[in-house]
Each structure stands twice: as structure tokens, then as C-alpha cells.
Amino acid sequence: xxxxxxxxxxxxxxxxxxxxxxxxxxxxxxxxxxxxxxxxxxxxxxxxxxxxxxxxxxxxxxxxxxxxxxxxxxxxxxxxxxxxxxxxxxxxxxxxxxxxxxxxxxxxxxxxxxxxxxxxxxxxxxxxxxxxxxxxxxxxxxxxxxxxxxxxxxxxxxxxxxxxxxxxxxxxxxxxxxxxxxxxxxxxxxxxxxxxxxxxxxxxxxxxxxxxxxxxxxxxxxxxxxxxxx
Amino acid sequence: xxxxxxxxxxxxxxxxxxxxxxxxxxxxxxxxxxxxxxxxxxxxxxxxxxxxxxxxxxxxxxxxxxxxxxxxxxxxxxxxxxxxxxxxxxxxxxxxxxxxxxxxxxxxxxxxxxxxxxxxxxxxxxxxxxxxxxxxxxxxxxxxxxxxxxxxxxxxxxxxxxxxxxxxxxxxxxxxxxxxxxxxxxxxxxxxxxxxxxxxxxxxxxxxxxxxxxxxxxxxxxxxxxxxxxxxxxxxxxxx
Numbered sequence: 369x370x371x372x373x374x375x376x377x378x379x380x381x382x383x384x385x386x387x388x389x390x391x392x393x394x395x396x397x398x399x400x401x402x403x404x405x406x407x408x409x410x411x412x413x414x415x416x417x418x419x420x421x422x423x424x425x426x427x428x429x430x431x432x433x434x435x436x437x438x439x440x441x442x443x444x445x446x447x448x449x450x451x452x453x454x455x456x457x458x459x460x461x462x463x464x465x466x467x468x469x470x471x472x473x474x475x476x477x478x479x480x481x482x483x484x485x486x487x488x489x490x491x492x493x494x495x496x497x498x499x500x501x502x503x504x505x506x507x508x509x510x511x512x513x514x515x516x517x518x519x520x521x522x523x524x525x526x527x528x529x530x531x532x533x534x535x536x537x538x539x540x541x542x543x544x545x546x547x548x549x550x551x552x553x554x555x556x557x558x559x560x561x562x563x564x565x566x567x568x569x570x571x572x573x574x575x576x577x578x579x580x581x582x583x584x585x586x587x588x589x590x591x592x593x594x595x596x597x598x
Numbered sequence: 599x600x601x602x603x604x605x606x607x608x609x610x611x612x613x614x615x616x617x618x619x620x621x622x623x624x625x626x627x628x629x630x631x632x633x634x635x636x637x638x639x640x641x642x643x644x645x646x647x648x649x650x651x652x653x654x655x656x657x658x659x660x661x662x663x664x665x666x667x668x669x670x671x672x673x674x675x676x677x678x679x680x681x682x683x684x685x686x687x688x689x690x691x692x693x694x695x696x697x698x699x700x701x702x703x704x705x706x707x708x709x710x711x712x713x714x715x716x717x718x719x720x721x722x723x724x725x726x727x728x729x730x731x732x733x734x735x736x737x738x739x740x741x742x743x744x745x746x747x748x749x750x751x752x753x754x755x756x757x758x759x760x761x762x763x764x765x766x767x768x769x770x771x772x773x774x775x776x777x778x779x780x781x782x783x784x785x786x787x788x789x790x791x792x793x794x795x796x797x798x799x800x801x802x803x804x805x806x807x808x809x810x811x812x813x814x815x816x817x818x819x820x821x822x823x824x825x826x827x828x829x830x831x832x833x834x835x836x837x838x
Contacts, residue, residue, distance in 0.1 A: 500648055501685035501744075505699040505751060506675035515698060519689050 382567045392558050399554030400575060406471055406540040406550065411533050413476025418483025423513075425488050436484065443481035449542050451478055456546040471543050479536050486532065490525035491517055523594055530587035534580055541576075551575060599624045599755060599786055600645060605654035607640055614640045616810035618654070622755070627787045629797035629818075632807035633833055638790045641807065642757050645788065646677040659754070675703060678748030682760040684740040686732040686747070692719070693728045696747045704751070711750070718746040722776045738769030742776055755786040762793055794837055798822050806830045 387393045424436035443451070455474040456467070494517050502512035544553035555568035562568070600622040607615040614637045622628050630638045643649040645656055647663050647670055656663045658673055666673065687695050696718060697711035706714070719725060722742040732740055741761055748756060758777065762770045774796050781787055781800045791797055797804055798818045806814040806821065806829075814827040822838070825831045 495683075495685070497681055497683050497685035498687065501679075501681060501687070503671075504646055504648060504674060504677070504679035505748070506671045506703050507699065508671050511702060515702070516687055520687075 382564060385562045386558055386564055386567045386571065390561075392561070395549075395554040395558055396551065396571060396575065399549055399551035399572075400579075402468070402549060403537070403540045403543070403551040404579070405468065406475060406543055406548075407533065407537045409468075409472035410475030410479055410536055410540070413472060414479030414483050414532070414536070415529075417476060417480030418487055421480060421484035422487035422491065425484065426491060440481045440484060443478055448475075448478050448539055449545060452542060452545060467546055467548050471540075471546060471548055475536060475540060478539075479532060482532055482535075483529070486525050486528040487521070490521040490528070493524045494520045526591060526594060527587075530583070530590075534583050537579060537583065538576060599626075599659065600788075601655075601657040601660075602641075602645070603655045603657070605641070605644060605656065606652045607637075607644060607649060608652045614810055615644070615651075618810075618812060620805065620812060620815070622786065622788060624754075624786055625784050627781045627785075627789065627800055627802045628805060629801035629803075630788065630790045630805045630807060631792070631794065631797055631833075632805075632813075636807040637810045638807050639759050642759050642788060642790050645757055646674050646679055648679075671703075675699075675751050676754045678751060678753035678756040680741065680744050680748055680756065680758045680761050682763050684732075684737070684744045684764070686740055686744055688732050691729050691731055692724070692735075692743050695732070695743060696750045699747070700750050714750060715746070718749050719743075721749075721779075722746045723772065736769060737765045738772045741765065741769075741773045745773075745776055745780070749780075755788065756780065758787065758789040758791070760790050760792065762791070792837070794822070794834075806833065808833070 385392075387396070421436045421439055424432040425440075427433065452471065452474045455477070456470050460470045460473075498516050498520065499512055502516045503509070507515065540550055541552040543550040544556065549557070551572050555572045558564075558568045602618050602620045605615050605618040606613070618637075618641055630641065632638050640649055644651050645658075647656070647667075651664060655665075658676060661669075661673065663670065663673060687698070690698065693712060693715055696715040697706075697708065700706040700711045700714065701708060716728070719728065722745055724739060724742055724746075727735065727739065727743070732743070735743065745756075745761075761777070762773050765773065770793070774793060777787070777789070777796070778800050789797070789801070801818045804816060804818050804821045805812050806825075806827065808829045814821065814825065814830045816826075821830065822834065825834055
């Protein structure tokens with residue numbers, strides 16, 4: 369009996385010290401906000417970069433092709449933490465851009481490489497006859513892409529894009545490396561005050577997990593809606 | 599109308615067309631027959647530059663396609679094409695399939711284009727399918743929509759790349775009938791086909807292709823009943 373009582377007391381103590389005392393839950397709330405913000409901005413930037421890199425890879429222009437291929441190789445061949453630090457300390461060190469912006473750009477550049485490959489595969493999966501039919505009517509390459517190919521490619525791309533956003537969401541946990549107070553950092557800060565072994569990490573693990581669950585659910589809904597038009 | 603001069607086409611080391619010369623006159627229906635791999639489809643696809651010739655020239659109304667690559671989109675508007683696999687746009691309704699190009703390329707208003715599409719659909723015998731998506735249509739219906747889509751640009755010539763080869767046998771007739779009607783209306787047509795009956799009945803001229811050249815060309819009467827080339831004879835004896 370006393371064993372169980374002890375555990376309950378210990379647990380409520382942990383919760384009290386790590387979340388309630390000095391309104392420490394606010395650190396997590398703020399961290400969550402920042403992490404979500406980073407994910408959103410990076411996803412948008414990554415989407416735009418990815419689209420252009422994918423198109424560059426698909427053209428027959430050798431220079432564009434080369435640049436796009438190298439971009440993808442380099443980004444995929446180096447750790448995202450290293451990219452973040454290089455972009456923060458080397459590329460943007462002399463600017464007065466807010467750190468959140470720099471981190472969004474860094475994550476966006478990283479995600480762009482993966483998105484580019486998704487989009488390229490999605491576009492290439494559209495039947496070749498579609499482009500030929502469009503061109504035979506007199507549509508230009510870009511008109512054919514815009515009206516015919518990309519609308520069909522989106523269905524192929526969407527599931528992978530969802531995965532990419534979920535990956536991005538968890539990758540933002542390294543934003544603390546350039547001094548941003550994201551969700552991960554919130555756990556470190558609280559732990560520094562409470563000296564808890566692991567409770568703050570448990571808290572953010574639960575938060576990361578449930579946001580991912582939420583994203584998966586929204587994605588499933590979107591995919592089901594897209595399938596309805598088939 | 600279309601003039602082909604010394605047309606060569608290779609895919610890598612594979613030489614598919616080995617010097618094609620021909621002229622297709624206005625109002626003429628030319629059927630291209632021949633064994634698989636003889637270069638029929640490649641020849642047809644060179645006529646609107648879906649395949650780029652390795653050498654040689656294709657003239658449409660006296661304008662060289664290879665010298666005017668920048669204007670290719672304008673030139674292609676004059677040349678309608680119907681594919682073996684239909685290639686309808688699956689994310690658009692029948693109506694949208696037909697009206698897209700006239701609205702985007704000819705500056706037609708939506709209403710005008712839709713009016714025209716309705717008339718074209720009536721012509722190909724499909725009156726109640728405007729708002730269907732292609733995957734709700736049978737093969738024969740799809741191909742007739744594809745013909746209407748190509749006609750919506752008012753092309754001067756229509757290219758048909760084995761238009762009935764992907765169809766169930768009972769649907770071949772409905773597509774051939776539409777093509778027959780089109781030929782009777784005076785449309786200039788180049789038809790790659792395995793339908794010898796159609797070629798004989800509708801064609802003004804038959805090109806027999808084999809191994810990348812036009813081995814024999816003649817009127818259908820002559821070519822089918824009195825083939826001169828040995829390879830034509832052997833091909834016809836297999837398919838007739």
C-alpha cells in the first residue's frame with residue numbers, strides 16, 4: 369500500500385515541480401508554439417524550393433539539372449544539424465535576421481531536397497501520354513505542366529508530403545543548437561531548474577507524439593477527400 | 599499540306615526511319631499499314647514533332663517544323679492527334695477535356711467553347727456525357743471524346759495512331775464510323791492502322807511501311823488486290 373502511495377506522491381511531486389511551480393508549463397507551451405511555427409514555415413519554404421528543384425531536375429537544361437542534382441546530393445549527404453549550424457554561423461551571421469527566420473530557412477532548405485525527390489517521382493509517375501496529348505493540342509510545356517501534369521501528380525505526392533512534414537516536425541528539435549527556445553529546449557530549461565531525471569523529456573515526448581498523431585489524422589482525411597474525386 | 603523530305607529517325611543506335619519522302623494533300627485520307635516495328639507510329643509522331651527527326655524535313659503548309667521549333671505550339675494547333683491509349687485527361691470532365699485547349703490557346707470564351715464542344719460531342723455520337731469523368735466511359739466512348747477534343751482546335755489535318763488497337767472488338771466499329779464520317783466531311787487524315795477493311799474502304803492512298811521505309815504506296819484497290827512488292831505481298835497474306 370505504502371509503495372503505491374509513494375509512487376503517487378512522487379509522481380504528483382514531479383508534475384508539480386516540472387509543470388505547475390512557477391508556471392513552468394508555460395515554457396512547454398511557448399516551446400510548442402515555436403516548434404510548430406518552425407515546422408509550418410519550413411514546410412512552406414521546403415515546398416517552394418522542392419517544386420523548383422524538381423522542375424529543374426526534369427528539364428533538359430544541363431546546367432539546371434546539374435545544380436539540382438548536386439543540391440539534392442549535398443543536402444541528403446550531410447546531417448541537418450551541421451547544415452543548420454553552417455547556415456546560422458556562416459551564411460547568415462552578418463545579417464540581422466531573427467533566428468526563427470534563419471532556422472525556418474535552414475529547415476526549409478533541408479526539406480526542399482527531399483520534397484524535390486517526392487515531386488519528381490510524383491510527376492514522373494504521371495503517364496507519358498498525358499504530356500504528349502497536351503502538347504499535341506498546342507499547349508506549351510509549362511501550360512501542360514500546370515493544367516495537366518501537376519494536378520495529377522499531386523495525388524501521387526500527397527502521402528509522401530505528409531510524411532515529410534511529420535519528419536520536419538521532429539527534426540525541429542535541434543533548433544536549440546542555435547539558441548532557439550523550441551519544445552526540446554523547454555525540456556532542458558525546466559530540467560535545469562528542477563533537476564528531475566527525465567520527467568521533462570517524458571512531457572515533450574508525449575507532446576511530440578500527439579502532434580504527430582494529429583498530423584497523421586489530418587493527412588488521412590485529406591487523402592480520403594482526394595480519393596473521392598477519382 | 600504536309601510534305602516529308604528525307605526523314606530519318608534513330609533512337610540511339612536503332613535506326614527506325616530510313617529516309618521517308620511523301621506528300622499528303624489537302625482532303626486526302628492516307629492510311630499507313632505495315633508490320634509492328636516498321637516505324638509507322640514514329641513516322642506519324644514526327645509529323646507533329648512529338649518525335650524529333652534525326653535528319654530531314656517536315657513541312658506543314660510549306661513551313662518547316664524543324665526550322666521553326668519556337669513556333670511549334672502554334673503549328674501543332676493545326677495538327678490534331680488521336681492516340682492508341684486515348685490519353686484523355688483523367689482529372690477533367692469530358693467537357694473540360696474538350697474546352698481546355700480552345701479556351702487557353704484560341705482565346706475562346708468558356709461559353710463559346712462549350713457550345714462548340716456540345717456540337718462536337720453530338721458529331722461523335724455522345725450527347726449525355728458532358729459532365730462524366732473519363733474513367734466512367736467505355737473505351738470506344740473515350741476514343742470518340744479524344745477525337746472531339748482534337749477537333750475542337752479546328753485542325754487542318756488529323757493524325758490517328760492506331761486509334762482502335764486498344765479497344766474491345768465490339769467498340770471498334772463506333773470509332774471507325776466517326777472517322778469515316780470525318781473523312782466524308784473532307785478532313786485531311788493520316789491513319790496508322792491495322793484495320794485493313796477501314797484502310798481499303800476509306801483510304802485514298804495506302805502507304806505500306808517496312809523496316810523504316812515506305813516499301814510501297816498505291817490506291818487501296820491496287821495495293822490490296824495487286825501488291826507489287828514482295829514484302830507487301832507477304833504482309834497482306836498474313837493479315838487478310
